[in-house]
Amino acid sequence: MRSAAVIYASVAATLLLLPLGSFAQTVQNVEIDSNFSEYDQGMNIAKAWGDVVVTYGDLTIQADQVEFHRETGKIFARENVRAFTGSETVDAEEIIYNIHTGEMTTSQFKSSLEPIFYTSDRIAKPDEARDGPFTLLNSSFTTHDSANPNFRVKVKKLEIYPDDKMVLHGAKVSIGKVPVMWFPYFVQPLEEELGYHFTPGWNSPWGAFLLNQYGFKLGTEYLVQAQLDVRSDRGIAGGLEVKDRNFDTSSQIGKLKLYYAGDDNPQLPFIGDVRKTPVDSNRFRINLQHRVYLPGAKDETFYVDFDINKLSDQFFYEDFFPSEFRIDPKPDNLINLNKVFAQGEISLTSRFQFNEFFQTDTRTPELAVDFIRTPLGETGFFYSGFTTYGILDEELDEESILANEPDPSGYNRFQSYHEFIFPVKAGIFDIVPRAGAGYANYSSFDIPGLNSFESTSMHAGVDLSFKLSKRSHDVYNRALGLDGLLHVVRPYLNYSYVTTDQIDGRFVPIDRLTPSTRLRPIDLPLYTSIDDLRNWQIFRAGVSQQWYTRRNGSTYRWLTLDNYMDFYADDPEFNRNVSNFFTDIRWYPLPWLYTTTTAQLPVSNNSQSFSELSTYIGVTPTDWFQVEFGHYFINDHPFFRDSSLFTVDTYTRLNDNWGFSTSHRFEADDSTLEYQQYSVHRDLASCTATLGGIVRDNRSGDNEYGVLFSLTLKAFPKVRLPVDFQPGGLSAENN
Numbered sequence: 001m002r003s004a005a006v007i008y009a010s011v012a013a014t015l016l017l018l019p020l021g022s023f024a025q026t027v028q029n030v031e032i033d034s035n036f037s038e039y040d041q042g043m044n045i046a047k048a049w050g051d052v053v054v055t056y057g058d059l060t061i062q063a064d065q066v067e068f069h070r071e072t073g074k075i076f077a078r079e080n081v082r083a084f085t086g087s088e089t090v091d092a093e094e095i096i097y098n099i100h101t102g103e104m105t106t107s108q109f110k111s112s113l114e115p116i117f118y119t120s121d122r123i124a125k126p127d128e129a130r131d132g133p134f135t136l137l138n139s140s141f142t143t144h145d146s147a148n149p150n151f152r153v154k155v156k157k158l159e160i161y162p163d164d165k166m167v168l169h170g171a172k173v174s175i176g177k178v179p180v181m182w183f184p185y186f187v188q189p190l191e192e193e194l195g196y197h198f199t200p201g202w203n204s205p206w207g208a209f210l211l212n213q214y215g216f217k218l219g220t221e222y223l224v225q226a227q228l229d230v231r232s233d234r235g236i237a238g239g240l241e242v243k244d245r246n247f248d249t250s251s252q253i254g255k256l257k258l259y260y261a262g263d264d265n266p267q268l269p270f271i272g273d274v275r276k277t278p279v280d281s282n283r284f285r286i287n288l289q290h291r292v293y294l295p296g297a298k299d300e301t302f303y304v305d306f307d308i309n310k311l312s313d314q315f316f317y318e319d320f321f322p323s324e325f326r327i328d329p330k331p332d333n334l335i336n337l338n339k340v341f342a343q344g345e346i347s348l349t350s351r352f353q354f355n356e357f358f359q360t361d362t363r364t365p366e367l368a369v370d371f372i373r374t375p376l377g378e379t380g381f382f383y384s385g386f387t388t389y390g391i392l393d394e395e396l397d398e399e400s401i402l403a404n405e406p407d408p409s410g411y412n413r414f415q416s417y418h419e420f421i422f423p424v425k426a427g428i429f430d431i432v433p434r435a436g437a438g439y440a441n442y443s444s445f446d447i448p449g450l451n452s453f454e455s456t457s458m459h460a461g462v463d464l465s466f467k468l469s470k471r472s473h474d475v476y477n478r479a480l481g482l483d484g485l486l487h488v489v490r491p492y493l494n495y496s497y498v499t500t501d502q503i504d505g506r507f508v509p510i511d512r513l514t515p516s517t518r519l520r521p522i523d524l525p526l527y528t529s530i531d532d533l534r535n536w537q538i539f540r541a542g543v544s545q546q547w548y549t550r551r552n553g554s555t556y557r558w559l560t561l562d563n564y565m566d567f568y569a570d571d572p573e574f575n576r577n578v579s580n581f582f583t584d585i586r587w588y589p590l591p592w593l594y595t596t597t598t599a600q601l602p603v604s605n606n607s608q609s610f611s612e613l614s615t616y617i618g619v620t621p622t623d624w625f626q627v628e629f630g631h632y633f634i635n636d637h638p639f640f641r642d643s644s645l646f647t648v649d650t651y652t653r654l655n656d657n658w659g660f661s662t663s664h665r666f667e668a669d670d671s672t673l674e675y676q677q678y679s680v681h682r683d684l685a686s687c688t689a690t691l692g693g694i695v696r697d698n699r700s701g702d703n704e705y706g707v708l709f710s711l712t713l714k715a716f717p718k719v720r721l722p723v724d725f726q727p728g729g730l731s732a733e734n735n
Helices: 001-015 020-025 316-320 320-325 396-400
Strands: 032-033 036-040 045-056 059-069 073-085 088-098 104-113 116-124 133-141 153-163 165-175 178-189 193-202 207-218 222-231 235-244 252-261 282-293 303-313 335-339 344-351 362-374 382-394 411-419 424-426 429-443 453-466 468-477 482-500 536-551 552-572 581-590 593-601 612-622 623-635 644-652 658-667 674-681 687-696 704-713 716-720
Touching: 045 073, 059 088, 282 316, 316 320, 593 704
Parallel strands: none
Antiparallel strands: 032 045, 036 045, 045 059, 059 073, 073 088, 088 104, 104 116, 116 133, 133 153, 153 165, 165 178, 193 207, 193 704, 207 222, 222 235, 235 252, 252 282, 282 303, 303 335, 335 344, 344 362, 362 382, 382 411, 411 429, 424 429, 429 453, 453 482, 468 482, 482 536, 536 552, 552 581, 581 593, 593 612, 612 623, 623 644, 644 658, 658 674, 674 687, 687 704, 704 716
């Protein structure tokens, strides 16, 4: 929890005041300035009184009386004591500081480290030679910088274990002078994902809801989050999530998530009309992502990955975890045994249908040997390739089986492809010729009467490019963020030729082409639709331009512009001569202005011609207003419906205490305002309150409504009422 981390950092900074390592290594001279002083040579004690100022490195102590015991290294400061370094200030009646160990104790102590303000009767920290907590007695802290704060936590005894936890004994929470909560004993971990979090709110699919989560550690390597959620229209649900502490940086390391809901209204969809497919009221999810190293954790090149996802029904994510549903509505199930070596890797993958209501292409199993681009000695040639053998099938979902739809074919597939590359430099030109050959064999078909067959493929191509640059030192425009300009132009041409055997017309490929608005990969090792490989001869030509300027002492990419298109001597999909003309733009001139654009326009009139434009602009023209604008447009695509979708998000700071934000999504193609969000924000000194609501137009179904009230402590952003309008994690619908 960030609040605990801030408190710990604040107290630790107060206690240390300067790096303790320097104390232990080098004892600097202690300088004492005062109105009166004396030195006892027999006792080696320096005494001073009257406007005493003690300086030790970056540490300064002011007091009415000070004693420095040279043999023990202790500084005793009494009466009107103030110690500070930089912006940190500590006030106390007495401070005892040991310059040898860094140990410090105080009495009647108060301090501030923005935005934390806290006091304590006594504070002590262990020296470097001993383990133990920082201890504060009769302490209180707040985030409200006022003599009469509107929020305060008083603790009889506070123990802080660095990088671990805070233990509060007898903690009382007060708003103003009114106590509202009391904890005889409370442990707060110092990590953000731990501790208690709760999210109340209301929306149409759930009714009133309260989502509760408490995180704690299991041993030293695992984090556990327990959930107990109440939704008025669906009932009580809860679960448990256990994950490795390094899961966020490596998602294969380990996570187990269990969640069960006794749904009071399983036929109520999150969006739209009442669903017709029967759904059982006992609903659940079981998710396991885990990596096991073989033969042990020391060898990170040989491991098995598990990605297991079991759901009670196809609507579970949509109803209870809508943010996950938008990203991955049909999760995979696979087990992958992998061995990594210097030139590539060997993998054995099993992909299976664990959820019968999702159509799944299975591998039971598939063996693959991949070689990355590897130099062949000193010849200048590079080699890359892969070989796979798998037992493939496409399992229908339950509804398709009940509807007696044709069962796609399963088969065994062997495929091998090998390619050689010889990059050369010819003057200003970079030339990369490549050539490869492949073989595929298909057998054991489920379709009666379809015999085994084989296919060969040949690939040849060349990449040609060069760079030109111009430096303009005298270009300067502060309004556009320019301090000098370097313009780099890179024209390029990629030629690719593929010839392959025709495949039996009754063959139903599994790894096949799917509709897309983007150009296909034309380097054969990157082409994933390997069952749908066809003859082609394509020239991909383009010009990439980049503009660089100086900013903060380093090179900054100010603008990127890339234009490209394909020319077809042999089109593998349609009877085209040219593709659309593509333009990609990224312009980040200033910290308060940025824009990205991807566009494609037809250059010929054929049945496959279409237009697409995606633009996003963010601008903060003043210190009180911010707006983000997005537009997605597609027209005349042969597979995707026309769309002209506008999104606008704004935030307006009305004054120092009030703000107003909006979010809108409008589909101009059918004149539907799909999404509206309005929020009023109020600064309450130590916290920020937000009140708002949403409206979502579901077209065919009833509109969805939601109400939000949030209360976020500024220094404690994890102690809050809800964080967003989208239960499950999305704060706005801009996608």
